[in-house]
Amino acid sequence: MAKRKPNAAFMKPVQPDDVLSVVVGSKPLPRTELTKKLWDYIKKNGLQDKKVRTQINADAALKAVFGGKAKVSMFEMTKLVSGHLKK
16 A cells, blocks of 8 residues: 655645744744644633533634634634645
8 A cells, every 4th residue: 555645735834824823933934833823822822612622712813814713613623724724
């Protein structure tokens, strides 16, 4: 069986916009790294909902990324973060 090649699109660096760079930094980075940094930030600040683990409770920086929403699901977060990447 052939070894699966990592998806090149995921490895291509993406550029966070000014809003997202507050959370993950302003350097271009692969999407996988961006997701990791986002989760590091969420965990460090205790923003994952204690009862509903799939919910993220936004602080001021994340609220800006989430379009003003105080709570988003993990799945919605991915979509909202994509909107803050410069093409």
